[in-house]
Amino acid sequence: MAIRDFFKSKQKGDKQIDETTPYYRIGGEEKVRELANRFYDVMENDTYAAELLSIHPQPLDRIRHVFFLYLSLWLGGPDIYQQEFGHPRLRARHLPFTVSPALKEQWMYCMRKAMMTTVSDVALAQKLLQALDQLAEHMINTK
Numbered sequence: 384m385a386i387r388d389f390f391k392s393k394q395k396g397d398k399q400i401d402e403t404t405p406y407y408r409i410g411g412e413e414k415v416r417e418l419a420n421r422f423y424d425v426m427e428n429d430t431y432a433a434e435l436l437s438i439h440p441q442p443l444d445r446i447r448h449v450f451f452l453y454l455s456l457w458l459g460g461p462d463i464y465q466q467e468f469g470h471p472r473l474r475a476r477h478l479p480f481t482v483s484p485a486l487k488e489q490w491m492y493c494m495r496k497a498m499m500t501t502v503s504d505v506a507l508a509q510k511l512l513q514a515l516d517q518l519a520e521h522m523i524n525t526k
Contacts, residue, residue, distance in 0.1 A: 404459025405511060409502045415458060419451035421497035426489075429496075435489040438480055458511075477522045484526070487519045494519075 402408075406415060423443050426432045439446055452464035453471060464471065494515055502508040 405507060406455060406458035406460030408504065408507055409458070411460070412455070414501060415455050415460060416451050418497055418501040419454050420447055421501050422450065422493050423447050425493040425496045429493070432489045432493050435486055435493070438486070473518070474521060474524075478524060480524075482522045482524050484523055487523050490519050491516055 409415065409418070423446070426436050426439070427443065449464070449468075452467065456462050456464040456471070491512075495512060498508045498512055499505075502511070
């Protein structure tokens with residue numbers, strides 16, 4: 384589910400006011416980059432996410448950057464991800480990997496920890512986590 388389904392942007396004529404998107408509400412580029420990096424910091428340092436970490440290419444530098452670009456796009460910020468990589472097609476991009484409910488839970492664990500230490504607006508963080516949980520659920524391709 385797209386984040387736009389959770390947040391109704393103010394309209395001015397036919398144009399969306401960018402400052403109302405979650406990207407800007409959490410603090411723009413700096414905070415989105417911090418969120419992406421914190422997510423991978425948790426994954427690297429918390430043994431609960433060891434299985435999730437094991438399926439990621441090492442070192443994590445490139446994937447951190449790609450995730451930052453994706454989060455920026457998903458949160459309503461710049462669409463550099465789409466310009467560089469095309470449509471996200473997340474399910475198709477994850478099909479080569481076995482994504483179990485346990486891996487989804489590890490992913491959400493890392494994201495919850497990252498979100499709650501990065502996003503100061505708790506209500507916004509909870510809405511984002513709800514949307515991400517639905518997105519992560521869609522990535523599951525095995526039992």
